[in-house]
Amino acid sequence: MTHEQLFQIIQKKRSFLCIGLDTDIQKIPSHLLETEDPVFEFNKAIIDATHDVAVAYKPNIAFYESMGMKGWESLGKTVEHIRKTSKDIFIIADAKRGDIGNTSAMYAKAFFNTYNFDAITVAPYMGQDSISPFIAYKEKWSVILALTSNAGAFDFQFIEDEVSGKKLFEKVLETASTWATKDQIMFVVGATKAEALTDIRKIVPDHFLLVPGVGAQGGSLQEVAKYGLNERCGLLVNSSRGIIYASKENDFAEIARQKAEETRKEMEVYLRQNHLI
Amino acid sequence: MTHEQLFQIIQKKRSFLCIGLDTDIQKIPSHLLETEDPVFEFNKAIIDATHDVAVAYKPNIAFYESMGMKGWESLGKTVEHIRKTSKDIFIIADAKRGDIGNTSAMYAKAFFNTYNFDAITVAPYMGQDSISPFIAYKEKWSVILALTSNAGAFDFQFIEDEVSGKKLFEKVLETASTWATKDQIMFVVGATKAEALTDIRKIVPDHFLLVPGVGAQGGSLQEVAKYGLNERCGLLVNSSRGIIYASKENDFAEIARQKAEETRKEMEVYLRQNHLI
Numbered sequence: 001m002t003h004e005q006l007f008q009i010i011q012k013k014r015s016f017l018c019i020g021l022d023t024d025i026q027k028i029p030s031h032l033l034e035t036e037d038p039v040f041e042f043n044k045a046i047i048d049a050t051h052d053v054a055v056a057y058k059p060n061i062a063f064y065e066s067m068g069m070k071g072w073e074s075l076g077k078t079v080e081h082i083r084k085t086s087k088d089i090f091i092i093a094d095a096k097r098g099d100i101g102n103t104s105a106m107y108a109k110a111f112f113n114t115y116n117f118d119a120i121t122v123a124p125y126m127g128q129d130s131i132s133p134f135i136a137y138k139e140k141w142s143v144i145l146a147l148t149s150n151a152g153a154f155d156f157q158f159i160e161d162e163v164s165g166k167k168l169f170e171k172v173l174e175t176a177s178t179w180a181t182k183d184q185i186m187f188v189v190g191a192t193k194a195e196a197l198t199d200i201r202k203i204v205p206d207h208f209l210l211v212p213g214v215g216a217q218g219g220s221l222q223e224v225a226k227y228g229l230n231e232r233c234g235l236l237v238n239s240s241r242g243i244i245y246a247s248k249e250n251d252f253a254e255i256a257r258q259k260a261e262e263t264r265k266e267m268e269v270y271l272r273q274n275h276l277i
Numbered sequence: 278m279t280h281e282q283l284f285q286i287i288q289k290k291r292s293f294l295c296i297g298l299d300t301d302i303q304k305i306p307s308h309l310l311e312t313e314d315p316v317f318e319f320n321k322a323i324i325d326a327t328h329d330v331a332v333a334y335k336p337n338i339a340f341y342e343s344m345g346m347k348g349w350e351s352l353g354k355t356v357e358h359i360r361k362t363s364k365d366i367f368i369i370a371d372a373k374r375g376d377i378g379n380t381s382a383m384y385a386k387a388f389f390n391t392y393n394f395d396a397i398t399v400a401p402y403m404g405q406d407s408i409s410p411f412i413a414y415k416e417k418w419s420v421i422l423a424l425t426s427n428a429g430a431f432d433f434q435f436i437e438d439e440v441s442g443k444k445l446f447e448k449v450l451e452t453a454s455t456w457a458t459k460d461q462i463m464f465v466v467g468a469t470k471a472e473a474l475t476d477i478r479k480i481v482p483d484h485f486l487l488v489p490g491v492g493a494q495g496g497s498l499q500e501v502a503k504y505g506l507n508e509r510c511g512l513l514v515n516s517s518r519g520i521i522y523a524s525k526e527n528d529f530a531e532i533a534r535q536k537a538e539e540t541r542k543e544m545e546v547y548l549r550q551n552h553l554i
Contacts, residue, residue: 022380062376062383068353068391069346076345096376098400099339100427100494103299103371106339114345123375123400125422127429145402150377152404155452160439168436168445175432217377 001118003183007232009055009088011277015264016233018056020240022063027245029252039074044081045253046244053264056090056236057082079115090118098123098130105133112137119143124172128179135180142185144176149190149213173203182207191219197227208234215242225270233276278367278395280460284509286332286365288554292541293510295333297517299340304522306529316351321358322530323521330541333367333513334359356392367395375400375407382410389414396420401449405456412457419462421453426467426490450480459484468496474504485511492519502547510553
């Protein structure tokens, strides 16, 4: 999927919502535990209820990996179900991988070939050759960590480079944006640091940003839209717990849809205000 | 396993060799492909042939993940087989994980509980709260990326902090070494940067360092030992392809043992020279 195709889906759905599938077997409604694959059944219900208001889903790989083989099976079925349900969905493996070349190549194969993801989140610490095996898949995206939404972001991401005076996350944006075109690279910028988006947009005016941290982590959608929207939207805002766990009862999918639709409606307002639809 | 227990195993085996299980189904001897689980059969043969000369094994998780569920099954059986074969082995999941707290907690559960690893490699970019869920497992280790062995290490790891004049990897060593004791934290330092070990030992004199990059990547064991050994050895030197793929014929396990034993003998010399045995 290209940058332009992603924007077209956003326009069509009047939404830039990404739903995080952080599916934890200890948090899903108890009646699902009687099914053969509770994690998949939960995801399926969420997907069936929300696929027309979300532009992307982002399974959080740790949640599946922690369940061993069973988890990987649920993950595979989830991606397959999304593909079967809609062609207008961008699927991100939130995996935060990054390793030496031959190892990253194996991860790329895992997420792009074995599972059929459009994109994977990657960590920049090891530099260009740790990301290039992902970029070698021309139809696929690398979503590179820049400024994260957690408290630990302050440990290293704000270190200022003696030579350029730039912060580490700014160096990451500046350097990594040269590794491929905006059709293959996206950056993670936490919603909890929305005020930084003005400066970030000076470095990467055209790139899509994946923005976690709205909802449970306290970030504001309004602020993110105000400082982050560009002329092709350029934002995918993720919400996980705030949508998928909004109800823990039998009506969980219905309530998830209500929450997702509320968020989408707010997004539609910002898209209109910026003349993007 | 504590820092002191790890040193005792090193003394007993006169070795600080870690064997990397980067097991690629396309590189293993063809006669194994007829077995039900070729990746496990390969690992089993390597382990049976080398467990008395190696102090650690390091399965490279990407290689298993790229095979989907089948790969995770092979991984689980491999860890189990190591545990059954010897009590004197340290097992590292080379996974390079690191994410926000609740996600890292899931990875910790996966590698420390579901699979029974002693340690996991983690990426420092997201800071302390991305690592603390791993450190919460008191008997387990976090092996934090500091200075990696690949070319991309120069992209960000050498950025010099305007305030302290320290390089990013030095800040990582300095900061992360305060997150837990040397019984729980180890650092990755690539063998291809052996000359940096003198300065690194000024920052972390007592910590164990996991050193990849000897062999296929061109690092020198002699240089690593010269600059990296401390009074409790403090080194685990990894070799993967140089040992496990030394022969692609039926004699692969035997040749792997020969290569491992050659390396161990060289290590024994350095241990003696430094009065560690």
